[in-house]
Amino acid sequence: MSLSPAPNVTQLFGPMLLGVLVNTLLYGIMLVQAMAYFSRYKSDRPWFRYLVAYLVLIETVDLVCDIGIIYEPLILRYGTPEALLVSPVMLRADAVLTVLISTPIQFFIAWRIYAVTRSFIFPALILILSLVSFGGGIATTTVVSAHPDYADFSQFQAEVVTWLTSSTLCDILLTASLVHSLWTRKTRGGSTDSYVSKIIRLTIQTGSITAVAAMLDVIFFLTIPHATFNFMMDFPLSKLYTNSTLSTLNARSWREDIVKVHPTNALFEQTTSATGAQSFSMHQRRSAFLSSRGTGTDAYLRNPKSVLDIAPMP
Structure with a gap:
């Protein structure tokens, strides 16, 4: 009977630590943007403000979980074989917390697209992909909870691929549909077209960041199964969604x-x-x-x- 090779500590905990550090940095940026939003846009629609408050709350829970993910193996289980074999307890909540953030944001952007196009086609497709991603995230959390060993991670690729692939396609579709609807409505007026170009650039920047991060997450998970490089993208993913949304909300006139x-x-x-x-x-x-x-x-x-x-x- 052949023994499985010993886990590479650097490839196991190094990417996870980097992902937590980036996540923490983005959390600080998110807090600054959230404080700017609440102080500037006090007359915004109540559900806008509730959405931002909800995102800040879930992001705080997500940050605590991510810190616990790296704290458990490096501190609580330091030097024990279990640290190299069994994933941290709080890792099980990672997928569901991410979709609890990404899904409302994707719904919000789908509403924005409807407000621009007055068409239900693209918003409906976005909602469907977002719901599929939400289901994939819940399924991922379920299977990780049932099979927490690192060695078992390669056995539930379908759940992870469903979650991240549908999220990537959703982000690409919502970005492309909004950009296309704006581009086709340019009036060839210098001032108006300047405004449209600015919003197009903002849409591409915010939508492409989350799409690329989700895509790299699933690629690393599938191509490097014996390491945790995917967590460099996975842990900060929710913060990218929230920061993109807050940057959109804050990119508005606020001085009277x-x-x-x-x-x-x-x-x-x-x-x-x-x-x-x-x-x-x-x-x-x-x-x-x-x-x-x-x-x-x-x-x-x-x-x-x-x-x-x-x-x-x-």
Whole structure:
């Protein structure tokens, strides 16, 4: 009877430690963004604020679990064979905590897409993929709880692949659909197209980060089964979702004087104008012109609160 090779401590705990460190760093960034949001957007829709509070709460629980994941084998089980054979207890909660964060965010972005396109097709597909990802995350937590040994991890690839692949496809679809809907509604007007280009860049940046992280997570899990390199992507994944959402919420006009002069859409970067009321009047005329050309980009300019609730219109 041949003995299995001894686990490589560096490949086992090194990636996990790096993942926890990155997760902790992103948690600090998230807290700064959350505090900025609550202090600036006090008149936001209540469910926006509830969503942010919920994300901060679950992210805090996730951070505690991730610290426990690395603390258990390196401190509590230091020098014992069990540390190299059995996964930490709190690792079992990793997948379900991640989908408890990613799923509401994907639902939120699906609503944003509907607000832009007024079509149910892409939002419905996004919701389906998000729900599949949610189910995969719960299934992953279930099988890890039933089979906590590192040696058994390769036996439940289907659950992990379902969770991360569907999440990746969901992020790619929501990014592509929102970018396409905005791109096709450009009006060839310099100022308006500048706003649209800015929101497109923001959408690509936030959507692609989470998609790439989830993709690398599943690739590392499948191609390097005897190490934990996938946890370098897996542990920070939820923080990437939350930080992307908060950056979108915070990329809005919040000073009253600026909003009154130039009431940009929630996702457009802040702009100022030296002409004051004249600039606002031109913006109103442009909005009225665009309002006769269907929905999409004009919906952003005509009604900024249709996508993200910002300060009241003057």
